Amino acid sequence: MAIQVRVPTVLRKHTDGEKAVSGEGGTVRELVDDLASRYPGLRDALLGQDGQLNRYVQTYVNDEDVRFLGGIETPLADGDQVSILPAVAGG
């Protein structure tokens, strides 16, 4: 089951400069685990120390923020597109 993951410029240092990488998984968590084996830096960017999604990195499935879907347990289907963006926030 192939999931395409779009990687923003700021995270491409973790993917050897690739704009998009392909991974597998039935949920976002499984996808992150799969990507982690090839791109360990990406895992550290996506997950907090508690193993949950980093609150300052937004993950989208088909352009919907997973916080409004099922979070890290959001199901994925073949052909889904996942996007990642660090939050833009401050005080």
Next chain:
Amino acid sequence: MTRAQIVGDIALDRATYDAMVEHARSDFPYEVCGLLAGRDGELRGHYPIPNAARSMTYYTMDSRELLAAMRDMDDRDTELLAIYHSHTHTEAFPSPTDVELAFYPEAVYLIVSLQEPGAPVIRGFDIVDGRVTERRVLVDGEEAPGGVR
């Protein structure tokens, strides 16, 4: 006024500068935020983004609008040039939270201060690994007012 070492500049046009000030005023006393796009360092687009926090002391860009803006830049073959937000009660200098949450080291961080409502100030900064340096803000080639120095 808090200072940082000045390294380089960022060139804006008058219309975009004024539009950022207007945007900041439009939701006073809440902070507003947005993005500027460029190509080869030249300004090419302005994307006001809703502040999902709608706070006087914090901003976080609406995630859906943020993604849409980034996609649009990709489609137009432009790139993220600057990230701006307003400070409605403090000077145009990055707060500790701004430094902590600066996840886009390649972008210039612009801050629009309405601390003096009649004399808005926009200053620009690079925030890389917690270090802050300042850029001169040029508007149509002229240095913009930086507030009391």
